[in-house]
Ligand SMILES: O=c1ccn([C@@H]2O[C@H](COP(=O)(O)OP(=O)(O)O[C@H]3O[C@H](CO)[C@@H](O)[C@H](O)[C@H]3O)[C@@H](O)[C@H]2O)c(=O)[nH]1
């Protein structure tokens with residue numbers, strides 16, 4: 273680069289300038305990409321130890337309750353059957369029934385989805401005991417029956433074959449059958465009332481509506497959020513998350529546990545780089561060694577407190593062992609209240625919260641009077657309750673179509689850490705776009721979301737300099753926010769050779785030995801970091817290559833549009849819409 277800058281090509285000055293700028297940008301973006309991979313880590317969980325501590329045989333379980341949120345919007349693009357599978361896999365999860373509740377948000381307010389869900393609840397009465405009895409995995413029926421395995425292997429109970437067949441028949445059946453008398457986790461259907469002209473904030477709005485509803489109904493200390501197509505592929509997923517949240521040290525500072533996104537039904541060679549394996553197996557693992565992975569929108573278990581906008585309950589200093597020993601004389605909060613320095617914004621909010629408690633009670637009372645009004649839902653999601661601004665501190669951050677990045681970023685900026693959890697059996701599996709236009713639309717939406725954040729108040733370039741966000745973590749966020757801009761130099765790079773050919777001007781100057789040596793060294797170092805990366809992450813070279821290929825394809829198309837559309841939004845105030853990806857289903 274220095275060579276390029278100090279050796280202007282005089283007969284093609286504009287070309288040289290453009291090239292120089294491009295190269296500077298590429299160098300910056302490469303650095304941004306490299307630094308956050310400084311200390312990748314792997315974590316292992318020991319579910320047996322968790323069970324030993326909190327879930328002993330014959331004693332009431334001490335695991336904490338979790339509310340699971342599922343979001344769906346368009347019954348055509350998110351087929352209700354897919355949602356139903358996800359819901360069944362949640363209801364059958366390997367946790368005590370009173371510790372799990374499932375909330376479905378239907379942004380399409382579709383009768384079809386609603387009917388499908390009530391059928392699902394009916395079917396769950398049969399399906400859940402079946403799963404628990406025979407340890408079925410995955411617990412989503414569609415995917416369980418689709419897997420080509422010898423289902424008799426390891427299953428010794430004689431009744432299994434018979435019951436399995438019965439299940440299969442029942443799957444194709446509609447209509448209520450009698451219950452087994454088994455208790456099932458709660459299933460709640462929520463659909464928001466949507467006024468024309470009223471900003472309902474897409475998925476972030478849906479999630480925040482669910483937070484409010486669940487706060488009144490079950491108020492689980494933790495909540496897990498999945499897209500409608502991401503079913504539980506591992507019935508122990510909640511316990512995996514609990515391993516971190518119930519860890520004496522980690523639980524105080526962990527805002528969420530993110531699981532990698534894994535997909536079903538991707539073509540053999542993964543033509544559109546759908547698996548995003550480089551992101552999930554390299555970038556996020558790298559972040560896990562810093563302040564934790566970003567929130568990627570699905571398969572993520574949150575600490576409710578962190579979502580409510582509180583600061584972590586302990587500062588770094590409090591986490592030092594001697595202080596923890598001392599704390600047994602009184603609660604941490606009391607100890608801190610004397611010291612003004614330690615009163616955080618979160619605690620101030622807590623104070624503000626107190627007078628509003630009566631409104632909470634009112635809400636609860638209304639709830640008791642007409643518990644079924646959830647069906648017509650105007651009660652909770654109507655603008656009436658919204659306008660109270662009762663829940664103003666609740667945090668699925670609005671203002672971007674990639675609400676996920678923003679939400680996670682604000683938590684990290686407050687000093688929370690997040691955890692990346694990759695159990696050997698993938699915790700969740702979803703469906704990926706099946707055609708190029710859907711895939712490009714998805715890339716476009718993500719990039720657009722990034723541009724929106726870049727041009728907003730919450731941009732990691734200037735937001736949250738209070739020392740809580742680690743520098744490398746910030747670099748990683750900056751990288752995910754500015755990457756769409758790379759499309760401009762990329763396009764220039766693609767076009768320049770053609771211009772050179774057409775105009776007959778040559779911009780590659782002769783290379784001296786000295787510069788050549790630098791160039792070779794640089795090339796070798798990039799090459800070796802690449803190899804190193806593939807070694808520690810276990811990503812195959814083929815996957816990596818796909819990723820590079822798709823980077824160029826997306827970079828010269830979707831990302832470019834995203835940059836312009838993003839600018840348009842900010843300058844002209846045109847709102848961006850959320851193009852839902854069609855879920856592959858056959
Ligand atoms: O107004 C809306 C729009 C979307 N959704 C839900 O958002 C989810 C994601 O939509 P999808 O079309 O599947 O997008 P993907 O690109 O596959 O989703 C990824 O990217 C999104 C951000 O762009 C994240 O929200 C998702 O969690 C993440 O999986 C689905 O469950 C939808 O039901 C809503 O609830 N309300």
Ligand SMILES: [Mn+2]
Pocket residue numbers: 499501702703853
């Ligand atoms: Mn999806």
